[in-house]
Amino acid sequence: MPGPTDPLLAWYASRARRLPWREDPPSDPDLRAYRTLVSEVMLQQTRADTVIEYYTRFLEHFPTVEDLARAPIEEVLKQWAGLGYYGRARHLHAAARAVWARGVFPRTAAELVHLPGLGPYSAGAVASIAFGEAVPAVDGNVRRVVARLTGQDPAPSSGIRQVEAWVRSRIPPDRAGAFNQALMDLGATVCVPRRPRCADCPLARECLARARGIEASVPSSRTRTPRPLEQRVAVIWAKQGAVLVVERPGPGLLAGTWGPPDGPIAAGESPEEEAVRLLAEGFGVRSRAVERLGCVTHAFTHRRWAVDVVRVDARGAPEARGWTRFRFLAPDQARDEVALSRLGRKVLETLEPRRDAPGPSARRRPRPHGGREPGRLT
DNA sequence: AATCCGGGGAG
DNA sequence: CTCCCAGGATT
Structure with missing residues (x-):
C-alpha cells in the first residue's frame, strides 16, 4: 500500500x-x-x-x-x-x-x-x-x-x-x-x-x-533584534604596490582571516585620526593620512560595520603588536595567498575598483561625509 | 535559554 | 536600500 x-x-x-x-x-x-x-x-x-x-x-x-x-x-x-x-x-x-x-x-x-x-x-x-x-x-x-x-x-x-x-x-x-x-x-x-x-x-x-489557508504564515517568523551599526576605519598602507594585510586574531569575528588592518572609531574622532592611531598602536609606525578612499559596509549576524577606508603614507618596518601576523601583498596576491575575508576584499576594492563593475553610480557609495574617487598606488 | 559566529538573495 | 534566510558551539 x-x-x-x-x-x-x-x-x-x-x-x-x-x-x-x-x-x-x-x-x-x-x-x-x-x-x-x-x-x-x-x-x-x-x-x-x-x-x-x-x-x-x-x-x-x-x-x-x-x-x-x-x-x-x-x-x-x-x-x-x-x-x-x-x-x-x-x-x-x-x-x-x-x-x-x-x-x-x-x-x-x-x-x-x-x-x-x-x-x-x-x-x-x-x-x-x-x-x-x-x-x-x-x-x-x-x-x-x-x-x-x-x-x-x-x-x-x-x-x-x-x-x-x-x-x-x-x-x-x-x-x-x-x-x-x-x-x-x-x-x-x-x-x-x-x-x-x-x-x-x-x-x-x-x-x-x-x-x-495559513501556508504563508506557518511557521511564524521569529522576531529579530536590530543589528547595531558600528563605525570603523580600515587602513591602506601601500609600499611599491603591495598593501599591508594582517591576520585577524581569534577567537571571535572573522578569526583567522586576513585583510587590511581595521579598528573602531571612537566617538568624536575622525577616520583619518583613527587610521594613524591604529598604525601607531598596532604596528609601532608613524604615518599620516593621505586620502579617504571610500566607505564599505559589512553585515554580520549581530552587528553591521560601516568601514571608512583611509590611505596612509608611512615609512619603516611595522612590528606586529595586537595582530598575529602581517604581510605586504598586492591585492591580487592577497586574494590568492591568504584567507582574504569578504570584508578584506571589499576594502581592497576601494583601491582597485573592478573593471567589469557596473557604472559609477552602482559602485561604491561615498556616503554621508563625502567620499573621493578611488586613489592609485604610487 | 540566550548569544555568538558571515554572507547573499529576494523584493 | 530592507527584509529575510540558515546549524552548531559556547556559556
Missing part, C-alpha cells in the same frame, strides 16, 4: 536539484561520506547556490579526508575564505583529523554527531545520504515543510524534536537519503518561506496549513 510520502519521492526523482555533491556518488563509502561531510558543513546556514563553487574548489584541493587532515589550517581557511562562519572550517578540519586518526568514517548518526562541527542535522544528513541510515535530518527547510504539512507551528526549542519524530515515523527505511533530500529540496524550491508555490507541490493535497 502506497505511503503518503510516495508523491514526494516521485517528485524528487524528476525535480531534484543538480548539485555537484550529488553527482556520481563514489562506491567507496568513506569517500562518499567525506564528500557528503564537506557539502553538509558548507551548507550550514548557507544556500546551495553559494556553496557550489566553494565545494568544487575545496575538493580539488582536498580530494580525500587524508588530504584535508594533513593540510595546515591556513590552507583550509584559504579555501573557505569568503564563505563565512569560519569556525566551520576549523571544525571540518578537526573532524577530518579525527576521522583520519580513527582510520574509518563513523557509520551512524549517533557516532557522527560527536565529530566537531556536526550537530543533529549534519550528522543525520551524512548518515542518511552517505550510509542510508533511516534517521531524520531536519534543517530549516524541513522544519518549514513539516510545519506546513502538519499545520503545527514548531516551538523554538522542542519543535525540532517533534519534527524529527514526524520524519522518523515516515522515512522509508531503504530510501532515507533521498527522502531527506527531497524534503530539503521541496523547502528550497517549492515550499519557500514566503508565497509558497503550492500549485507545484506534490504534497499540496495532504498539507494541513494549505487546507486552512
Whole structure:
C-alpha cells in the first residue's frame, strides 16, 4: 500500500536539484561520506547556490579526508575564505583529523554527531545520504515543510524534536537519503518561506496549513533584534604596490582571516585620526593620512560595520603588536595567498575598483561625509 | 535559554 | 536600500 510520502519521492526523482555533491556518488563509502561531510558543513546556514563553487574548489584541493587532515589550517581557511562562519572550517578540519586518526568514517548518526562541527542535522544528513541510515535530518527547510504539512507551528526549542519524530515515523527505511533530500529540496524550491508555490507541490493535497489557508504564515517568523551599526576605519598602507594585510586574531569575528588592518572609531574622532592611531598602536609606525578612499559596509549576524577606508603614507618596518601576523601583498596576491575575508576584499576594492563593475553610480557609495574617487598606488 | 559566529538573495 | 534566510558551539 502506497505511503503518503510516495508523491514526494516521485517528485524528487524528476525535480531534484543538480548539485555537484550529488553527482556520481563514489562506491567507496568513506569517500562518499567525506564528500557528503564537506557539502553538509558548507551548507550550514548557507544556500546551495553559494556553496557550489566553494565545494568544487575545496575538493580539488582536498580530494580525500587524508588530504584535508594533513593540510595546515591556513590552507583550509584559504579555501573557505569568503564563505563565512569560519569556525566551520576549523571544525571540518578537526573532524577530518579525527576521522583520519580513527582510520574509518563513523557509520551512524549517533557516532557522527560527536565529530566537531556536526550537530543533529549534519550528522543525520551524512548518515542518511552517505550510509542510508533511516534517521531524520531536519534543517530549516524541513522544519518549514513539516510545519506546513502538519499545520503545527514548531516551538523554538522542542519543535525540532517533534519534527524529527514526524520524519522518523515516515522515512522509508531503504530510501532515507533521498527522502531527506527531497524534503530539503521541496523547502528550497517549492515550499519557500514566503508565497509558497503550492500549485507545484506534490504534497499540496495532504498539507494541513494549505487546507486552512495559513501556508504563508506557518511557521511564524521569529522576531529579530536590530543589528547595531558600528563605525570603523580600515587602513591602506601601500609600499611599491603591495598593501599591508594582517591576520585577524581569534577567537571571535572573522578569526583567522586576513585583510587590511581595521579598528573602531571612537566617538568624536575622525577616520583619518583613527587610521594613524591604529598604525601607531598596532604596528609601532608613524604615518599620516593621505586620502579617504571610500566607505564599505559589512553585515554580520549581530552587528553591521560601516568601514571608512583611509590611505596612509608611512615609512619603516611595522612590528606586529595586537595582530598575529602581517604581510605586504598586492591585492591580487592577497586574494590568492591568504584567507582574504569578504570584508578584506571589499576594502581592497576601494583601491582597485573592478573593471567589469557596473557604472559609477552602482559602485561604491561615498556616503554621508563625502567620499573621493578611488586613489592609485604610487 | 540566550548569544555568538558571515554572507547573499529576494523584493 | 530592507527584509529575510540558515546549524552548531559556547556559556
